[in-house]
Structure formats: C-alpha cells, structure tokens
Amino acid sequence: MTLPVALPTLTDDCSNCAALCCVAYPFDADEDFALLKRADIPCPNLSDSCLNCTVHADLLPKGFGGCVAYQCAGAGQRVTQELFEGETWRDDPDLLEHMTYALRVVRPIHEALLLLQEVSNLPIPASAKRQALSLITALCPDNPKSVHDFEVPEVQDALADVPAYLQSLAPFL
Template sequence: MIDKVPNFPALTDDCSRCAALCCAAYPFEENEDFAILKDADTACPNLSESCFDCTIHADLKPRGFGGCVAYSCAGAGQRVTQDLFDGETWRDDPDLLEHMTYALRVLRPIHEALTILKEASKLPLPDEVRKALIAKVTALCPENPKSIWAFEDPELQDALADMPEFVRSLAPFVTRS
C-alpha cells in the first residue's frame, strides 16, 4: 500500500548500480569495526582502482571490516548514482565525489526511515494512525526526486526529525510473536 505512494524508492541495496559511495562517503575510525583510519570523502584503500569492487569483500570480517558487513544504504547509493547523477560516477569526474557522498549522507537516513515505515505498515493500525503513517511516507517521498534540494526541503526534514517520536507512538500496536 505505501509502495503506491508516488516516488516511493527501492529500499534494497543494489551495489551494481552504485559507485561505491559508502566506501568513500563515511570516515572509518580504527576500532573493532574498521581496521584502518579513513577520512570522509576519501575512497577506501581496499576499493579496486579499475572498478567499484572491494578487493577484500570475501574476507571483510576476518580482516577487520565488520562495519562494512553490517552496513546497508537501504537503496540510497544506487538512487544517488542513477537518479540524482544520471549514472555518472566520481571516477569519471572526480569533482563529483563530494557532491555524491553528500547526497548519500542526506538520502540514507530518509531511506532508513522509509524502511521502518514500510515495516510498520504491516502492523494492525487503526485508520487514523495508518493515515498518519502514509502522510509521513508521502512527506519523505518528494515530488521532484531528481535534485538533492528536494530531499533538503524543510517539510521533508521535519518529517524525518519526527521519526523517533512517530515510531514510539506505534509501540501499542506491536505484538509479540
């Protein structure tokens, strides 16, 4: 039902349609989740030079990259690459790196919120609460999703900021299996 909201995005990772944005966007702090220290907006040294593949993907956890194993962009990476940047990549145009990684950092929390709301839509909710949930989803799915500005709209950002309170309001409708 919420999938029918206009501009509702795919919420599953598709690394083949991304430009390894997660491998560049986020900093790593050397700890139990990451074996190295890496700055934001810098490609991970384990990223292949010729493509966007991880050179240690098969051994991430044993090599100290459990954070990479646990990470999910909830589909934001390919949305940034394919929709906002029309398939262009920061490897093709290095000037795009900071713009693309910024867009990922904006879209990922929105996609995470939509993932939560999609799961919440399966709950037995009263009509009033279901309408509020659909309104929240609609607010998080802007009309013109081809520009980063659409995702920085104050109404959308307010809806995102309200997510913790909204999710708490759903607690009475969660049943234990």
C-alpha cells in the same frame, strides 16, 4: 495500507552504485574497521581500475565487520543513478563530495521509508496508518533531480517526526 506515492527501491544494489559507502563515511580503527579513514576519502581497499572492493570476500577476517553490517536501503544507487544520472566520482573526481553529501542526506530518508513501510504489517489503528502514509508522502518528493529536493523543510520535518511517530506505536505492539 495503500501507498499514495511510489516508493523508491529500498534494498541495496551495489552494481548500480558508485561505491559511495566506501567513500562517504569515516572509519574508526576499531572492532568494526581495520583502519582509520576520513569521510570523503576512498577506502584504500577499493580497486584502482573499478569500484570494487579488493577484500570483499574476506571482510570479516580482515576486520571490516562494519562493511558487512552496512545497508544503504537503496540510497546509494538512487544517488548514483537518479541524482547523478549514472555518472561516478571515479569518472569525474569533482563529483566526489557532491555524491557523498547526497548519500548522507538520502540514506536516512530511505531508512525512514523502510521503517514506515513496515508499519503496514502492524496491528495499529487506522489513524496511525494514515499518519504513516502522510510521513511517507512527505519523504518522497516528486521527481527529485538533486539533493536539494530532499533538503526542503517538508522532507526534513517529516524525517525529524519519524522517531516520535514510531515511539507512539509502542502501546499498540
């Protein structure tokens, strides 16, 4: 399956992110998170001097299994490096809610792209592979400069179509 567009990087690269996952999402104090945290509030385990987790080496023993399981599929560094040109909410606190919102928009798109990329390895009919390519193309806007480029109907409609498409592959597996 030859891709008609260049896919973004779909693997995590925390060194090029702004610890967006540690800010964007809420934590429920349960078996996955040792504390309660609201969305758009930095985790108290983030270092004050940089964007590093102070308990990263001990996430499981400290009760942060949700952090261990989390994957952004490359959305964090894409938001930080491409949409915000390397700026961080730590450098400019006014960016915090814009960056976390962008992560919550871009991450599901990256997850869908990751799944659709795997379709190329499946023994499915050519028509199903063409449909995957069509979805991939729709999920990859040309030169996105803001989160709004990911919120256009073409991208959001394609994202909404991915679950049904993946379910349609079941008879071939």
